Amino acid sequence: MKKNWDIKLPRVLVLPIFFIALLFGTLETLAQDCPSLVSPADGTNMVSVDSSISWEAVAGVPGYIISLGTTIGGNDILNERNVGASTNYISPTGLPENTEIFVTITLFFFNQPNIVCESQSFTTAALSEVPDCSPNISPADTANDINTATNIIWGAAPGASGYYLTIGTTLNGSEILNNADVQNTLSYNPSIDLPAETDIYITVIPYNRIGLATGCSTTIFTTAAAAELPLCTSMVSPVNGETNVPLSPTLEWNEIANATGYRVSIGTSPFETNILENAILFKASTTIIDFEPNRTFFITIIPFNEAGEAIGCTQETFSTILGCGPYYDPVSGELLVLNPSLTFPDTISLCRGNTSDTITAPDEADGYRWYKLDGRGNETLISSTANVSITEEGDYIYEAYDIFEDSGRSFECSSSKTFQATISQAPVIENVDVQISANSLNYIISTAANGDYEYALDNENGPYQNSNQFNGISFQNHTIFVRDKKGCGIAKRLVTQDLTVNGFPSFFTPNGDGINDFWQFIPPIETGENNVSVIFIFDKFGSLLAQIAPNTDGWNGSFNGKSLPESDYWFKAFSTNNKIIKGHFSLKR
Template sequence: MKKKWDLRIPQILAAPIFFIALLFGILKISAQECPVLVSPTDGTTLVPVDASISWEAVTGVPGYIISLGTTPGGNDILNKRNVGTATTFIPEIGLPESTEIFITITLFFFNQPNIVCDNQSFTTAALSEAPQCAISTFPANDAKNVNTATNISWGSSPSATGYFLSLGTTLNGSEILTSTDVENSLNYNPPADLPAETEIYITLIPYNRIGLATGCSSTMFTTSPEAILPLCTTMISPVNGETNVPLSPTLEWNAVPDATGYRVSIGTSPFETNILDDAIFFKTSTVIIDFEPNRTFFISIYPFNEAGEAIGCTQETFSTALGCGPYFDPESGDLLVINPELSFPDSVLICLGNEFNIITATDEADGYRWFQLDDRGNETLLSTTSEVSITEEGEYLYEAYVNIEDSGILFECASSKIFKAKISQAPEIDDIKVQLSANSLNYEIITTTNGNYEYAIDNEEGPYQDTNRFTNISLQNHTVYVRDKAGCGIAERLVELDLTVNGFPNFFTPNGDGINDYWQFIPPSEINENNVSVIYIFDKFGTLLAQIAPNTKGWNGNLNGRQLPESEYWFKAVSNNNKLFKGHFSLKR
């Protein structure tokens, strides 16, 4: 999701990155490693001289610099070519035969030391035949109105060690340039302008130690009337090689006299134009929106006019360094990011009907932003502090950022996440189901409302539990509490212990623990005419086991000093007015 403030990503600090890490608690990503060759692999022999070289990509590395030489660490074949983030390189003129080639891969970083990796090597095969013909690339075959100041360029014949070049006004002619050994080059700049409005023939013959290429055809182009080509230009901003370039910079270059426009190409490697591809500008500046951070970009600018475009212009580079990482820490060997690591939850609860539902950030940061998201993902800013008031269910965006100052300019490194707000409400207790066990109670608490609740017994401060069931509760009165986890309220209810039917207990537990050890009539709280005078206790066969009076402890479950087993027992009670009560109860041990 792109936000308008995404473009304000902070610059990398000029201070050592490990110092930044100490200040902002930077998150470690992974230990730095050098890449290994993928093709050809280290130690490979009989490698074709036209082989391309590729290596593993390394996470968090902004770019690679490649050197090729015939000695360890040497650069006599290729000297420190910056290839951007590309992980493949094709030597333009091929490789020497029967030679051990040493490749040095350097990891390129911004405002900190580059890492020069250990040499890897492979050995090329011997040539077995003469080279193939090369193809002229500029001017193209049968091209018209070619400027008389043009250069001549051609594609590589990889097994060639040199080229013979002839230029003439007739097929296979050489009156402009007799057959000349231009060595292992891929272009030629004639010392003088070519004749105007003339057909020019190019004859190009590659050679190596085995011999000359055979059957090579000439190509032809026609020059334009005499005209003056514009010269090349150079960058003003950013200058060639500049780092710390803003992500949305204004690109500006020097004006060239007699130029009517400029063709501009930008890529992330010397061989790509994936940012701008031959775009035409009629002024000397342009704004590029949202460059990727921590990248090297390669820019080519060719002024042009009616005579054609400038010849031989040099590619220039600049690097952005405004991202928040990952960066390599040379002290620890780790990749680091500056963005805050978020611990904010995926969802939060808000209270139904509460106009002041306050949500607080859980992360340490220099600043915060809270957005409400609609069904289309559009954002409405709600707060720029560590707290936000949320009154509706839905999706929201939370952002925390740290401020980084560089050269007097303040930038941000931000992390964000989408979370959901869900409605909760104060609990209401509907019922408490009580279940009797041998010497304890079990509760199940039923609420009339739905919410994210927790439960406690006898103490409003807790401890609370997530389940609404309590087991092994003592045989006495208890108060239960139901609390909304979002702080929307607490409900409570007293559960009075009633173990009798009309004063006669429905069970007792004569196990000697001092609780409910005797079965005895418990007079109701109100005095009435049904006060009991005597109680008879029977087993299930009708055998009289005991006779008790209301003013005694009651029956202890024994017969003649012997404990009777767990079972159902029956009673018959006679009131003072000779009214008869019958029932049964359980003996539990």
């Protein structure tokens, strides 16, 4: 059964906690249609060099990679730029004029190969006039206390194919950089720091094949006292380009020794900061609660100190896992997951010789997998149904998964655990050693094979004990039960009393204390087992002392009303089938 996935995710929150959820899903490979160019459309001519390139959104595609070149499949203009889920791209420096430009869109996936689409093209118009001047030169005009290690940055001028840059310490001065052609770039990093506490004059003049921009003004800023800027940092977790990142990750980056803080921005495309915008953090990590699944995120981290911000820090990316959670629920404050809950035990027992060793999954899920682990931890799939037959001891993996649908795609949310299978067998009673002790019996039970067994007397339902010995048992017939603790069966044996040995006490103590004052045969409790008709008692010289019947209290140790001394005495018993049983016992006072 496939489930419709309709979960509303709350806004992303930044919390100073450490939470990483390690959850994985598997994306089914689906046939995908490649998108068509929307603007400029495929085959369009006379396209402006500062045009935005946009394409159709494709259902079920988590991201796009764009390349631009002057040949089919080429990337000499732009080499495989990941734009996340955005469906448009604007070249920061503009497109070359009067050129057929080939656009190659690659559909980006997490758990299946990317799909490289067929190239489409459009042709840019020829330029007809010189470019405008560059907007937004940084540092801004009249700015003060600018770090001496600053970069010079300017905005793209429409129609420009390059820029001339002049830097001096006086108006129209050029002693730092004299009208240098910096090509089609939008920044310049001076080879040495600018002089401290000095007015710096900047002139940027865009150009193209027609000529130079005219009327471009000079900006001025003043540098601060010499100070050391922090260096840029890089991501530690997740690393740049990592996929399958949990939805609530702790983001960590390399700590910069002289940085007092970090300015962090995160967006769903290279051009947005819609998740986090210039958040100021004072340690080299932060936790994000509830990223959207199946998306690529773009993060920029800029260290800063009292001297200013690090210069030239690059943007990095990471991609989240499929949408199994955890999802942060702002109402309950709990983390919700779509993975099945497992109740499977850590250990199962198999019964040796059982022809049906089938294990059934106890948990409700859309599907199941069972794996056998070898000594090196390698997995072998042995079943993909709710049932599995296991015939040998060892380590196994049980996996249950649910299937969800999102944007036309199906994916799994799975849970798994490792369990151990052990072999046991039904008990077989080999012997019961009956020992006579005073006026009672002791049983010692032996089984045909060693096993994890427990023992009970006279009742199959117990109570059971771990010891194989029972002490102080009455002179009656008893039933022994031996049960395998792992459920492989119960063995039982009836232990009857032999008249040649058992049932006749080995001694008695006729001292009037009410305990063991009479000597008498103790018949079995079962009906019909009392087969003794009469018992004669003699002294050691063979003189008859007493004659007793089984239904009396027994002999009290006297003759003609006189108590006899401590000694050994003899008995002769006659059974109902004329069998004679002889033996002796002790009289103790």
